[in-house]
Amino acid sequence: MSPVIDLAIEADGWTSLEAPSRLAEDAIGAAIAQSGVKLADGAEVSIVLCDDAFIAELNRxxxxxxxxxxxxxxxxxxxxxxxxxxxxxxIAFETAEKEALEAGKPLRDHVAHLLAHGFLHLIGYDHIEDAEAEEMEALERDILARLGIGDPYRDAPAQVAN
Known part of the structure; x- marks a missing residue:
């Protein structure tokens, strides 16, 4: 079962990302399939695509x-x-864009990774302990492979903070 996804775009930079709603549906769908999570009927996820100032305030x-x-x-x-x-x-546009550029990856691929990573947190995964981080990273690799996206941790990857 796929959740209802409520996506809000709160920063102009995101207009450069083609079909963000479709990307969110695909990334979260792959995360559901790969993780095997069972969701409640009518499950909902809210996604906010914002700028660095917005996310910095939340982080603070x-x-x-x-x-x-x-x-x-x-x-x-x-x-x-x-x-x-x-x-x-x-997800913050400027930070995501900078990380994608530094890693030599398309922004779309990096955002798919951030969406999958964020969704895994929503369903109970974490990366505080080394074993948890290894499990979560392996699952992220498999999720992204379902989407035709390479290993996000190969080479000099952008860090996923939360």
């Missing part, structure tokens, strides 16, 4: 980190098979 408020980051996830908590509101994924 919720994580006490006074700088922008690429992606933040705000899980609603609880069992995804019982909780219809899964949470929010917020």
């Amino acid at each position: 408020k919720w994580r006490s980190v006074d700088k922008p980051t690429n992606v933040l996830s705000f899980p609603s908590g609880g069992d995804p098979s019982r909780t219809p509101i899964l949470g929010d994924i917020v």
Whole structure:
């Protein structure tokens, strides 16, 4: 089952990304398929495509980190098979674009990675401990492979912050 995706574009830079709603559907669909997560009927995910200033304020408020980051996830908590509101994924344009350029990757591929990464957080994955990080990174590789996107951790990858 695919969740309802509510996507809001809150920064002008995102107009350069072709079909962001379709990208979100594809990335989250691949994450659902690869993770095997069972979602509640009517499950919903909110995605905000913003700028660095917007995400920096969220990062400062919720994580006490006074700088922008690429992606933040705000899980609603609880069992995804019982909780219809899964949470929010917020992605900053300038940081995502800079990381994609530095890694020599298309912005679209990097955003797909950030969407998959953010969604995994919403369904309970984390990367605080080394074993968790390895499990999450392996799952991200498999999700992106479903989308025809290469290993995001190969070579000099952009860091996924949250």
